[in-house]
Amino acid sequence: MPIAIDINDSPIVRGIKTVGIGKKGSQELERSLVEEIFRDLRENLVDPVQKGAFFAALIQKGVTAEESILKNAFAPGVFDDPHLLAKTLSPDAPPFIQWICGQILSGHTLDVATAQQVGEFLFSQEPGDGARGLIASYLRVRYETNEEYEGLLKAIEDTLEPSFKEPVPAGRPIIQLAEPFDGVTRSYFITPLIAEFIQRHNYRVISLVGRSSGPKMGNTLLDIAKAINGQFAQRNQDLEKLTPDFGWFIDQKDLSKPLDRWVDIRRKTIKRPFLATLERFVNPCKARIVIASAFHPPYTEKMVTVCEGAGFPGAIVMRNGQEGTLSFPLNRSVKVLCSARQKDGSYIRQEFEFSPAHILEHEIGQDEKLAVPTLKDNAQLIFKYKGQRKSGNIMFDDRVKVTTLALGEALAWVERNIIN
Numbered sequence: 001m002p003i004a005i006d007i008n009d010s011p012i013v014r015g016i017k018t019v020g021i022g023k024k025g026s027q028e029l030e031r032s033l034v035e036e037i038f039r040d041l042r043e044n045l046v047d048p049v050q051k052g053a054f055f056a057a058l059i060q061k062g063v064t065a066e067e068s069i070l071k072n073a074f075a076p077g078v079f080d081d082p083h084l085l086a087k088t089l090s091p092d093a094p095p096f097i098q099w100i101c102g103q104i105l106s107g108h109t110l111d112v113a114t115a116q117q118v119g120e121f122l123f124s125q126e127p128g129d130g131a132r133g134l135i136a137s138y139l140r141v142r143y144e145t146n147e148e149y150e151g152l153l154k155a156i157e158d159t160l161e162p163s164f165k166e167p168v169p170a171g172r173p174i175i176q177l178a179e180p181f182d183g184v185t186r187s188y189f190i191t192p193l194i195a196e197f198i199q200r201h202n203y204r205v206i207s208l209v210g211r212s213s214g215p216k217m218g219n220t221l222l223d224i225a226k227a228i229n230g231q232f233a234q235r236n237q238d239l240e241k242l243t244p245d246f247g248w249f250i251d252q253k254d255l256s257k258p259l260d261r262w263v264d265i266r267r268k269t270i271k272r273p274f275l276a277t278l279e280r281f282v283n284p285c286k287a288r289i290v291i292a293s294a295f296h297p298p299y300t301e302k303m304v305t306v307c308e309g310a311g312f313p314g315a316i317v318m319r320n321g322q323e324g325t326l327s328f329p330l331n332r333s334v335k336v337l338c339s340a341r342q343k344d345g346s347y348i349r350q351e352f353e354f355s356p357a358h359i360l361e362h363e364i365g366q367d368e369k370l371a372v373p374t375l376k377d378n379a380q381l382i383f384k385y386k387g388q389r390k391s392g393n394i395m396f397d398d399r400v401k402v403t404t405l406a407l408g409e410a411l412a413w414v415e416r417n418i419i420n
Contacts, residue, residue, distance in 0.1 A: 011036035021056035038376035041073035052133030093128030119155025121309035123258035136273035163235030164284040166182040176287035178280035184324040185218035195247035210252025213266035314414040330364040
């Protein structure tokens with residue numbers, strides 16, 4: 001999805017927003033913007049993370065004759081040698097990482113072991129932010145491979161705080177709700193009510209939350225958790241306590257300091273890198289089933305594959321829902337892809353399609369699109385629905401009904417088909 005370009009953005013940010021969209025959306029830079037970026041490069045005004053992110057995306061897109069002016073900001077021949085360009089963009093990175101950056105710029109993908117090594121660098125305190133921006137941007141623009149996702153996720157798991165590596169207390173099975181971390185701008189969250197619904201079916205529920213890295217900066221599930229005075233787990237042992245009504249929340253800053261530090265790096269790279277997918281599938285509490293959403297069709301299978309690689313026995317990924325949430329729209333069908341692990345370690349999958357009109361037995365002409373959904377109003381709707389099983393907001397109530405009934409059916413299929 002293209003990002004709105006603000007004339008108040010710095011030249012390099014406008015450049016990233018132009019060339020860093022993706023395989024189908026990246027555009028050529030206008031001559032005036034090329035000249036602005038060139039000037040800032042010559043005057044050393046460009047942040048290393050953004051420099052790496054910009055040139056990674058530009059090389060992936062292909063440098064036009066107009067854009068080749070930027071070559072003059074570097075030593076002769078830099079653009080003709082990927083490894084020399086990598087060293088130029090990340091002069092303070094370890095030699096191995098410089099070599100990896102050159103390989104990436106040359107079009108190579110990473111195997112699982114190499115991706116894990118790269119991840120260990122990305123989440124370290126070692127110098128080399130230019131390399132961090134380059135790697136995150138290039139992988140994102142060309143799309144990460146399943147092997148790269150697997151290796152990077154292993155590196156992330158190594159960053160977890162010791163309190164979240166402790167054994168999980170015995171008890172009811174755990175379901176992990178995996179909302180996107182960048183939130184919503186046009187609808188209300190119903191996630192705490194999804195958690196409450198699931199817990200009434202003999203589960204414990206955790207929701208991973210954290211600061212938004214952008215580029216969308218709407219209300220997040222972290223904001224909602226604070227607005228409803230949600231209970232935050234500080235360690236796995238907390239799950240031995242009486243389960244809160246809306247389940248447990250785990251704040252990313254408590255779970256992994258390196259992950260939380262990357263929020264600030266990601267705000268500089270502008271576009272959403274691999275972490276936008278992987279941060280939701282870190283599994284500190286050894287959840288039995290994860291429930292997530294993918295707005296764009298190609299990501300549904302990719303996310304299920306990531307879930308399977310992460311070791312979740314079951315996964316539920318909905319597509320075409322309300323962007324930025326686990327809730328269903330009211331005026332269009334939603335597809336849900338389910339996965340269940342078998343005794344031999346393989347997985348079987350089943351896709352369902354749910355029609356809100358069929359569940360509600362009435363048509364919704366146009367779905368709700370809020371201008372400014374406030375946290376206070378959202379919290380009040382959640383509390384009122386929990387107490388009375390209706391909130392007074394018809395569309396909110398319909399959304400809870402459609403979402404919970406559909407997820408309940410998907411959850412039943414997964415449970416029937418998991419073979420331990």
